Structure formats: structure tokens, C-alpha cells
Amino acid sequence: MRQKILDACVEAFGVGGFHGATMKEIAERAGISQTGLLHHFDSKAELLVEVLAAHERETAAIVREADDLDILRTQLRVVHANEARPGLIQLHSVISSEATTDGHPAHELYRARYDSLRLHLTRIFAELRGRGRLKVKLPLGVGHLETGT
Template sequence: MGAAAPGAYAKTGEVRQKILDACVEAFSAGGFHGATMEDIAEQVSISQAGLLHHFDSKAELLAEVLAAHERETAAIAREADDLDLLRTHLEVAHANEACPGLIQLHSIISSEAMTGEHPTHELHRARYDSLRLHLTRVFAELRGRGRLKVDTRLEILADLLIAVMDGLQRQWLYNPSAVDVSTDVEAFLAGVVDDEA
């Protein structure tokens, strides 16, 4: 078998990215069950067979869209200083404001995924468990350094920060001009964390 043409892999990567971008729009508009493979293929101007060449199923498409966003978020966290891990959530909030379609997708799919039969139910459950554990450790480190202003249990602080971010993002999707997610998250953290300690 001959070697692939020099531009073949780049073209394949480009097509895959176009498919994933189309998925964000399709899933944001109709949720997982409302979007169809036919709609996604049509939006990218390829056949359904061409779409299936890149992704085996709609569930695989959705998982890849969500995983790509998680990788971007993880990259932001990796660049943070140990003492500033909590502040990375502000950077994530800033980054999310640039992609409302993706945030809308996360909101719709996470609501649908509450039922056990949804293909991303386990992905979402694991994500929340991992985030809760991560934030609990961060708050524990901050308490150890004397930087927490409150005596609230660490697990509860983790739950509250997740709820604040998720809730603010949903409100922002309804009315972006009325809600500033990163400013509001910063205000919440200012009430919990002492920057001067």
C-alpha cells in the first residue's frame, strides 16, 4: 500500500474538526436526541457514509466534542501555579464566554444525561466526581495555608463553587448582557478565600 499523500492527514483532521464544529451547533439546537447524523453530514457537505468514516456513531461524536472541551479546560489548569489553582476557574469562565454554543451544548446535554441510559451519563457523573475531588483538595490546601475565611466543610465549598459556575453559565446563556460569569465567580471566591494571608 502506498504512502498517504502529504496533505491527506491534514485534510482528514480538517474534516474531523468541521464535523465537531457542526456537532456543537446541532446538539446545541436539538440536544442529543434531536440532532441527527443526516443533519450533521449535510452541514459539513459530506455524505452520511463519509461522516461514519470519521465517527462510528452519534454517541462517539458527542463524546469527542465534550472530551475536546475538557482537554482545553485541563490545559488551562496545568499552567496554573499551585497557589492559584482556584483562580484557574476564573480563566475557564473567561474562556467559556468566547464559545456560547459549546456552553449551551454542555447545559443541554448535562440535563439530558441525568437519565442513566444517556450515552454520556457516566462521563458527566465522573466529571462532577473528579471536579468535586479536585476542588476539595484545593480548598484543603488553602485552609492549610490559612487562606480560607470560612469554617465550612471543604466538600460543601467544592459543591458550592460547582453550583455557582454552572448556575451562572446557565443564566448567562439566557441573558449575556445581564450576567458576568467571571466577575460573579470572583466575587464568590473573594468571600471565601483571603488573598492576603
Template sequence: MTQTDDGPRQRRPRGPYAKSDAVRAGILDACLEVFAQFGFRGTTMKDVAARAGISHTGLLHHFPTKAALLDAVLRRRYDDAAGVIMAVPRRDVLAAQARVLHENTAQPGIIQLHTIISAEATSADHPAHDFFAKRLDDFREYLTRAFEDAQAEGRLKIDAEPEQLSNLYMAVQDGLQLQWLYNPGAVDIEQGVRIFLSSIIEGDLG
């Protein structure tokens, strides 16, 4: 590590390590595009290698199986989103999630990936089944706490269980994203989510 006036700073990877990180990032970018287009079951490792511009052998050096590749691209995607959500106070989490949805529309592949792979993963033998099941449970729990806070503050406009509101929120979000994929010009995902939230919660959502 190097030392600065602001404290210790990690050295950036150099040489082959930096190149390896760049190659992995390129593979994951290519993977997102191919999985979003063809789904997990319709994609081959050769498809990903071709899109990434590397050899099949080179791809296997970084990701030995298609399941490992899927796991890596999903974790990168949802870790990025989680970082945005976790960085705000819980009172602001609903507004932060709406902003994430807006940002996703600038990268259609992300919405396609989520929609296609999450539908495929309902099958218990799909390699992403456990990932999505846990993600949904964790997201439901986090949303439920946010709705519980609103309820405790007297900001809920309706008499409903916070967990049920969480289920409805996720249904609205995923439903709007699916419609957006068919006709982006007719659907505003962020606005739709905000309209839903303003119908059940008092106050400015940010």
C-alpha cells in the same frame, strides 16, 4: 521525526492524513453547534453531516455512531479546559477556572453544549452519563484539594468543609452559565464566580 537545535520535533501530518484530521475537526465543530442547539436526543447524524458540509456516508466513515460523535466532541472540549487548569499551580486553579469561564462566553455554543447535554445526561441510559458523572467527581476532587490548601494556609473566611465548598462552587458556576444563556447582558459569569470566591477565601485570586 526531524531534529532541531531544540530537540526532536514531530512531523506534521501531510496529504490524506492532514485532510482527514481537518475533516474530523470540522465535524466536531459542526457537532458542537448542532448538539448545543438541539441536544443529543434531538439531533440526527444527518443533521451533523449537513452542518459539516459532508455526506452522511462520509460522516459515518469518521464516526460510526452518534454516541461516538458525542464522546469525541465532549472529550475535545473538556481536554482543552483541563489543559488550562492543569498548567497552573493548584493554588491558582480557582482563578484559572474563572478565566476559562470568561473565555467560554466568547463561544456560546460551548456553554450551551455543557448545559444541555449535562442536563440530558442525568438519565442513566444516556451515552454521556458516565462521562459527566466522572467529570463531576474529578472536578469536585480537584477543587476540594484547592480548598483544602486554602484551609491549611488559613485563607478560608468561613468554617466549612472543603468538599462542600466544591459543591457550592460548581452550583454557582453552572447556575450563572444557565442564567447567561437566557440573558448574557445581565450576567457576568467570571465576575460572579470571583465574587463568590472572594467571599470565602482571603487574598488575591489572580
């Protein structure tokens, strides 16, 4: 039942965002009463955090399997896995923009997510550059440069 509720949240939050979705709508999408919904989850904020955390766990499992230098191809695997669930992508698009405001239940989750991703990719690009495997091409008009540094 919890998974059915979380699936209903993906749909509801994907359409109306966190602020636009209601507990009543989520319960209806899950095919249960609001009381039944509250039996499993105490609040809409708890639902949002659980939906996002579940997706982060799935994504982390894909990324953990990759060699650090293969992380860019792994990111493409994550994108392909996400293509099968457009509602989840819609949810992330809406919620990530909403979560830029302080006080949003997902604000810290997204801040930490993007900080971690930025640091991880910076480390990988530095490692690739150090191994001479990163080629840099400058934009037109600036010239053309291929370098291992």
C-alpha cells in the same frame, strides 16, 4: 474534516441535545453526506463523546498550568475561554442535563467529571484553610466570622 464535523456537532447538539440532533443534520451542518460522516465517525454517540473529550482536553490544558492554590482564578480563565464559544456552552448545558439519565452516552463522562472537580476543589479549600488563607463569612442573621480554620 473531523474538526469541521465536530464543530457541526457542537451546533447541532447545542440546539437539539443529543436526542434531538440527527446524523443527517450534523452532516448537513458539516457540508458533507451522511456516508461521508459515517466514514469519520461510526455513530452519534461516538461524535458526542469526541466533542466532549476534546473540550475536556482543552480545559485540562488550562488547568494543568495552574498552581493548585490558583485553581479558582484558573477556573475563571476557563470560563473566559468558553465565552468565545457560546455554542459549546449551550451544548454542555443541554447535554449535562440529558446525561443525568443512566444509559446516556455521556453519563459516565459527566459523573466522573463532576466527581473529580468536587474532590479537587475540596482538597484545595482544605489546603487554603490549613494555610490560614480561607476566610469564612456567615450569612446575615448568623453573625460574622472570619477564621483561618
